[in-house]
Amino acid sequence: MDKKKCTAIILAAGQGKRMGTKVQKQFLNLGGKPVLWYALYAFENSPVINDIILVTGADLVEYCQSEIVEKYGFCKVRSVTAGGAERYHSVWKGLCAMGDKENRIVFIHDGARPFVDEAMIGRAYEEASASGACVIGMPVKDTIKIADENGYIASTPKRSLVWQIQTPQVFDAELIVSAYREVIEREQELLSQGVQITDDAMVVEYVCEHPVKLVQGSYENMKLTTPDDLEVAEAFLQKRL
Numbered sequence: 001m002d003k004k005k006c007t008a009i010i011l012a013a014g015q016g017k018r019m020g021t022k023v024q025k026q027f028l029n030l031g032g033k034p035v036l037w038y039a040l041y042a043f044e045n046s047p048v049i050n051d052i053i054l055v056t057g058a059d060l061v062e063y064c065q066s067e068i069v070e071k072y073g074f075c076k077v078r079s080v081t082a083g084g085a086e087r088y089h090s091v092w093k094g095l096c097a098m099g100d101k102e103n104r105i106v107f108i109h110d111g112a113r114p115f116v117d118e119a120m121i122g123r124a125y126e127e128a129s130a131s132g133a134c135v136i137g138m139p140v141k142d143t144i145k146i147a148d149e150n151g152y153i154a155s156t157p158k159r160s161l162v163w164q165i166q167t168p169q170v171f172d173a174e175l176i177v178s179a180y181r182e183v184i185e186r187e188q189e190l191l192s193q194g195v196q197i198t199d200d201a202m203v204v205e206y207v208c209e210h211p212v213k214l215v216q217g218s219y220e221n222m223k224l225t226t227p228d229d230l231e232v233a234e235a236f237l238q239k240r241l
């Protein structure tokens, strides 16, 4: 069977409120390059990826075009697009910028997750080509408790079945566009039910029965979220050099 075309949507439109820095975390310096550079580099150099859509803040589109895409020569970036208020709005903007969905696979990846690598991208491609939907993640190492509303333990899930979820999250393009379209149309109803949409697999889980396979990532495939993550990322980077 012919290889499907692969588009990577790299998300860099967040405000980084939990990081609390003046410069958004995806543009902070990590080993002499912006954090965002690392994810772009991995997808640019992956043989399975055909093109990249970079989603950033409306006021940062020109900056990203000149200071990231052109400066570092990321030739696969075909569009720098303005994102939205929440992560899922930014994903939707990226999907709308993608165009032709037929025979295509979409990789959705956090620009604040620098240590994605070629092997991971390859594993996700194989799985998404076969089954249409997968997310990268790792089995948890700690015991996990589900709390009740009052802060007491309500239950303890079987640890071997609990995974921490990372990105990329990878889907057949027609499947993810139609799932996102429905969620965006039903947004007010979902919000009024208290639903928080924090990843892409959830969007598929909400609107259709399509199974989403878990594919092994790595414990180093961390997202920069709070200030202490910067030190951890520096340490991981040193290991790679």
Ligand SMILES: Nc1ccn([C@@H]2O[C@H](COP(=O)(O)OP(=O)(O)OP(=O)(O)O)[C@@H](O)[C@H]2O)c(=O)n1
Pocket: 011, 012, 013, 014, 015, 016, 017, 018, 019, 026, 055, 083, 084, 085, 086, 087, 088, 089, 090, 109, 110, 111, 112, 113, 223, 224, 225
């Ligand atoms: N409206 C948004 C929100 C998030 N993201 C991106 O989605 C990824 C994961 O989101 P998260 O860690 O939550 O980033 P922020 O929203 O920036 O962080 P915070 O919630 O602390 O403000 C990041 O690469 C971020 O830039 C985005 O493109 N658009």
Ligand SMILES: C[C@](O)(CO)[C@H](O)COP(=O)(O)O
Pocket: 087, 110, 165, 166, 167, 198, 199, 200, 223, 225
């Ligand atoms: C998509 C994600 O990176 C998977 O771990 C994560 O859910 C992003 O959500 P956050 O709540 O904004 O950190």
